[in-house]
Amino acid sequence: MLDAERYVTADGRTIGGTVLDLRNITLRFGGVEAIKDISFDIREGEIRAIIGPNGAGKSSMLNVISGFYVPQEGEVWFRGAPRPPMKPYQVARQGIARTFQNIALFEGMSVLDNVMTGRLGYMSSNLFTQSLWWTGAAKEEEENRAAAERVIDFLEIQAIRKTPVGRLPYGLKKRVELARALAAEPKLLLLDEPMAGMNVEEKEDMSRFILDVNDEFGTTIALIEHDMGVVMDLSDRVVVMDYGRKIGDGTPDEVRNNQDVIDAYLGVAHD
């Protein structure tokens, strides 16, 4: 069934079956409905964008996926099974990594240490085995360190490995946050406005990294972004939200020609 859905994109990447399926999600804050009955899916290996005007509920959607919000209605299906309500850390351990709109890094720790926290899920040694069986723990640390270094190399941040994150400029912090998420080797990577507040050059760099990550590791990516040019270039499929509703879903071309989407962005003439 899933294999039948498999297809190859124009640039030669294989898109597989459904990784995440959101079914009729409704999220309320008191009387406010932030998300109204939204369904869409994310398929293996694709770059899926979520766009919409400010306040459309995009970040809320991402927070539902990553477990920071629990929707009142609807189901989240992850890798073929409905997911019971979970804490964010449990979602992370299932293989969903994310970055934040306002960057959430460990400012006091070095870049390397930040990236290493992404590997915590792969380290089985606990306090007692670590103190009793030192060589095994050291080997494990070494392996995970190597994995972290690979990500650091890949994102070209070797030069700042030992720098405390608090001292880095904004653009680099965004990249370190991506590195930390990547270090977890996630099955689904969520990026909340990865290019917000960047200049053109930084945006190009970040776009290249996102494409490379998807290409090299086959990582499934869902991202929120405001820059339409970037979204249309990067993504395979786009979900459009407005006032908590889904008003469009499809390839960039389909979405671009969708009348509801055009109305939401440009406004509707009332006559």
Place this chain on the structure above:
Amino acid sequence: MPDTLLYGMEVALNGLMAGVMYSLVALGFVLIFKASGIFNYAQGVMALFAAMTLVGIQNGQVPFAHLINATFGTNIHHFGWTVPALLAILLTVVVMIAFAWAVNRFVFRHLVNQEPIILFMATIGLAFFLEGVADLMWGADIKTLDVGIPQGINEWIDGTTFEVFGYGFFIDNLDITATVIAALLVAGLVAFSHYTKQGRALRAVADDHQAALSVGISLNFIWVLVWSIAGFVALVAGIMWGAKSGVQFSLSLIALKALPVLMLGGFTSIPGAIVGGLIIGVGEKLFEFCFGTGQCFGGVINLGGATENWFAYVLALIFLVFRPQGLFGEKIIERV
């Protein structure tokens, strides 16, 4: 060498040792404050509770004996056995871990995202509660704690200094032991926080809760862990102070001495707690020696003694005015 100088050196050395004892208490504060932003007023009472539990277990006391006797009309007080010191310490550690779990389960889990002042008030409540529980559990009488730590003058130091200077230094073995144990404890804590998985997770939680969640760290687990470690540090402090001056209510007041240490060292720095403790220990002893009892500079300044009661607080006050983040604390910079 003039007598005053030798005398001063001995005083300073004793000050260093006393400072280590202050540091031990301050450490517990720093650990919890760093990881959860909670200023744990109950740290001193935790030391008292840990020491009382240790003595109680060692002597084979029945916990809540008075309560049981009053309720059921029985008359039991002791199990009739004694527990070896090492085993008793291990059992006390287990009790402190259970306490850490309970505190998080029943108090702080319900106060997530509250203002720091509310968390602080909760720890004040916790302090009174724990004090009551400790008395109810083990009785309010003054107890002697003996886990086999050597006490009394160190003959070797006394003898050696007498040969070299013609004046023997009086250094207590208990203070030397406390220093060694404190050094081991700090080395252990540093190794833990830098070289273990949980240590890295702990530093991550201390830095940013949201980010910690997003990489799969359970905040509850880390909080229980950090309260357990603080409980362990409280036990060590309780053993040292208990061996020095008996296990009694005043033990919980050592928390007050930890406050100026924290203001000097910074609330978020483990080395700060150590250095702060040493400065206060040496400072108050030397100040008392020089100006309190007027034994320096020909006795020009003689305040008539008892300066140890206030010296630490005045020093802390000066720091609050000129360097509020302490010597090692994180400087608060607002980016505009």
